[in-house]
Amino acid sequence: MKREELIKKWLDNELSSEEFKLFHKLDDADELMKLSESIKAFQIPSFNSDSTFEKINQSINPTKFRSKNSWTRQFLRIAAIVVIGLGIYTYIGSLDTRISTSIAEKTSVILPDASHVLINSKTDVSFNKNNWGNNRDIKLEGEAYFKVSKGAKFNVRTSTGTITVLGTEFNVKHRDGLFEVMCYEGSVNVNCNDTDQLLMSGDSFLLLNGEIIATDKENLKSPAWKNNQSYFKSMPLIFVFREFERQYKVILDYQLIDTSQKFTGSFAHDDLDLALKSITLPLNIKFEKLKQSKIILSSE
Amino acid sequence: MTDDLKENICDETLFSAIFKRHSKDLHNFLYYKFGESYSPADQVQDAFVKLWENCGKITPSKAKSFLFTVANNATLNATAHKKVVLKYQKLSHKNYTHETPEFILESDEYMRKLQHALSNLSEIQRTTFLLNRIDGKKHKEIASLLGISQKAVEKRIYSALKKLRKTITEI
Numbered sequence: 147m148k149r150e151e152l153i154k155k156w157l158d159n160e161l162s163s164e165e166f167k168l169f170h171k172l173d174d175a176d177e178l179m180k181l182s183e184s185i186k187a188f189q190i191p192s193f194n195s196d197s198t199f200e201k202i203n204q205s206i207n208p209t210k211f212r213s214k215n216s217w218t219r220q221f222l223r224i225a226a227i228v229v230i231g232l233g234i235y236t237y238i239g240s241l242d243t244r245i246s247t248s249i250a251e252k253t254s255v256i257l258p259d260a261s262h263v264l265i266n267s268k269t270d271v272s273f274n275k276n277n278w279g280n281n282r283d284i285k286l287e288g289e290a291y292f293k294v295s296k297g298a299k300f301n302v303r304t305s306t307g308t309i310t311v312l313g314t315e316f317n318v319k320h321r322d323g324l325f326e327v328m329c330y331e332g333s334v335n336v337n338c339n340d341t342d343q344l345l346m347s348g349d350s351f352l353l354l355n356g357e358i359i360a361t362d363k364e365n366l367k368s369p370a371w372k373n374n375q376s377y378f379k380s381m382p383l384i385f386v387f388r389e390f391e392r393q394y395k396v397i398l399d400y401q402l403i404d405t406s407q408k409f410t411g412s413f414a415h416d417d418l419d420l421a422l423k424s425i426t427l428p429l430n431i432k433f434e435k436l437k438q439s440k441i442i443l444s445s446e
Numbered sequence: 447m448t449d450d451l452k453e454n455i456c457d458e459t460l461f462s463a464i465f466k467r468h469s470k471d472l473h474n475f476l477y478y479k480f481g482e483s484y485s486p487a488d489q490v491q492d493a494f495v496k497l498w499e500n501c502g503k504i505t506p507s508k509a510k511s512f513l514f515t516v517a518n519n520a521t522l523n524a525t526a527h528k529k530v531v532l533k534y535q536k537l538s539h540k541n542y543t544h545e546t547p548e549f550i551l552e553s554d555e556y557m558r559k560l561q562h563a564l565s566n567l568s569e570i571q572r573t574t575f576l577l578n579r580i581d582g583k584k585h586k587e588i589a590s591l592l593g594i595s596q597k598a599v600e601k602r603i604y605s606a607l608k609k610l611r612k613t614i615t616e617i
Contacts, residue, residue: 177611185575185576188532188580189535190478190563193470193486195465195470199465200464213521
């Protein structure tokens, strides 16, 4: 099949010049050429390979395609971790140290300047270790006894008032409606309601439900609670009961009792029955223990 | 080929070289086979994205057949063999002064016949024939693109030519 061979070779553009002449002698050579020429009109609408490649690049995960600068990225990653780490370290360092006690729990803290804080039950104390030497500030909610070493101003801040000292021993009691500062050594300045009051050793400052109560000099060396006792002098009974509930895990029901009557005396923190008796006997109060550590008090 | 020095194609420069080498062939192949309705450029894009996603498993020499298989399969699923009519552009006739209106009319008629004849070809015939005639691909190149023998390509093109001529003269 000479003819078919020729056409096939022509299709593959493999004709030699000799064969080309032969091909031209075919009776339908013109027809074939015309067809081949016309076919070119069916050429494709142009294909924009650049924009297609752009689209492919976009849909492919872009991070994979940045592999060239991988070492800079690696470096930046490490740098970021270091920066974040430093940030967290400084932030945690700048946070307040916070100490809380629960019912019947006492604890003590030694501050960075060797000042001593003894913390009574149900109390929150917080302070910042940073720059402690120049800025001795401590926040208090509850009751604590301070033995402050000499140094810069030492502030105890409560929501009711601020106590400022240079170096002494004193006790601060800040409970609902009660704010009491007792100075055992040196002098203490109490700032409360924009008025300053200087306490000397043995003096105390007492604020009951917003009223300043005059008090006598005491001759105690340290607060009674330091020795597991709670001592009260002409204190409304309600405050005694509240303190009682802080020292023992009990609930007192004192609805039947006049809680405004004054109480002078003390109770121990380690013997519930004895403590109950030492409050109730002088005031002629009966007590009855129920389950779930509930105690009902009533007048005799 | 130097391609196989690398085990896979997960490399930006290699990938872009593969794109440059095969994207146009792939695009034209899809166009000749399925026409314009199935937007060949998008199919090319999808096929290359798939190629990149699987780049770890594919050696450079396998990339081409992967691309053609993926694109072909994706298109097959959707086209359901509808009739492909390719558009033609008006050939820029040189301003022959001797062109009579009859001649122009005649050649328009011829182009319409040719279009009809092309759409009557089988997908395989049309694809090989147009790759050869329009893109000027040698039989050997087409054979390697489609993964068939050179002899088969030759046969297909020849049969396509015969069928075209037959259809044109019949109308």
